[in-house]
Amino acid sequence: MVPEQSVVLRPAGKVAYVLAERDGRLSVEQRAVETGLRQDGLYEVTRGLAAGDRVAVDGAGFLTNNAAVQLPKPKPKPEAADAGKPAAKK
Numbered sequence: 001m002v003p004e005q006s007v008v009l010r011p012a013g014k015v016a017y018v019l020a021e022r023d024g025r026l027s028v029e030q031r032a033v034e035t036g037l038r039q040d041g042l043y044e045v046t047r048g049l050a051a052g053d054r055v056a057v058d059g060a061g062f063l064t065n066n067a068a069v070q071l072p073k074p075k076p077k078p079e080a081a082d083a084g085k086p087a088a089k090k
Contacts, residue, residue, distance in 0.1 A: 001042040001043065001044055001045075002016065002042065002043055002045055002049070002055050002057075003041060003042060003043075003055075003057050004038060004041050004042060004043050005057055005058070005060060005061075006043075006055040006056060006057045006060050007033060007035060007043050007045075007060075008060050008061050008063075012032070013032055014032070014033050014034070014035060015030050015031060015032055015033060016030075016031055016033045016045070016048065016049060016055045016056075016060070017029065017030055017031075017055060017056040017060055017063045017067075018031055018049070018053045018054065018055055018056075019053075019054040019055070019056065019069065025068055026068065026069050026070065026071065027066050027067060027068050027069060028056050028063050028065070028066070028067055028069055029065065029066065030063075030064070030065035031048045031049065032048050033045050033047065033048030033049060034046045034047040034048060056069060058072075
């Protein structure tokens with residue numbers, strides 16, 4: 001199952017963009033996909049992706065084959081951000 005926004009409708013059919021590293025840079029590879037059920041914002045992909053493939057989600061509709069991409073920086077967990085700070089006085 002993949003997020004529905006990762007499946008893009010193109011003139012030739014549905015595609016997804018799979019993350020790939022080439023020559024030390026991150027890019028995407030366009031793959032034709034077939035989908036099955038759609039539920040709770042997720043598509044079942046019945047053909048075109050393999051288990052473990054990482055697909056682009058945000059902005060997938062603007063991508064092209066072999067486009068360079070960057071992963072968003074992870075947001076710090078709230079407890080990690082507060083570590084080392086003194087507790088508020090009451």
